[in-house]
Amino acid sequence: MTFDLFDNLPEPDSRGGEHSEAIGPGAVVLRGFALSRALALRQAIEQVHAQAPFRHLVTPGGFRMSVAMTNCGTLGWVSDERGYRYDPNDPDSGRPWPAMPAVFVELAREAAAAAGYPGFVPDACLINRYTPGTRLSLHQDRNERDLHAPIVSVSLGLPAVFLFGGARRADRPARIRVAHGDIVVWGGPSRLFYHGIAPLADGDHPLLGTLRLNLTFRKAG
């Protein structure tokens, strides 16, 4: 007598291996959702980077973040010794953040709708660049004016372990592997849940080499 341990695994649907997994109340992972647009997304990120280079921000406590960041959209998330905030201008250049590429807006809109949040129109996109060893410890996204809108988080390049906790920092986070093309969407009851990224493992991705790039879409204003 043998048991098939895989009997209860969710079956990918017919769209080229795409499927979704619930990870919490109002929270879902859309597997492979961004895959077909990965090349266009990489090109768009390069264009943003040309106008607003990646940089390592400093936390209010004075610590340099290991993740390098830039933004596009009408508002960008920034941190310095004075605190966290959304700013219409890049503090390094004094100029407005680059416009959000159309491929970004459309992907975020579609992903949110697929996760049960129709009508999502992001005005801020934080772009995070991870190299092996880089992490983002548990935190909440709560500087946005509109907490009704969800968070849409797109993974590109090297895989990572997404930590998805609860409403309190002490809630033990689930460890969810996120790969190239996956999108995590959370909102409603889980909008303020703590989350983070475990230290990135070494690796070499065919499209992005030794990098993980993450796009986080928000309605901040």
Next chain:
DNA sequence: GAGTGCCG
């Protein structure tokens, strides 16, 4: 009004 930070 602190905090997406570090360590063994």
Next chain:
DNA sequence: GTAT
């Protein structure tokens, strides 16, 4: 794996 965890400890704050």
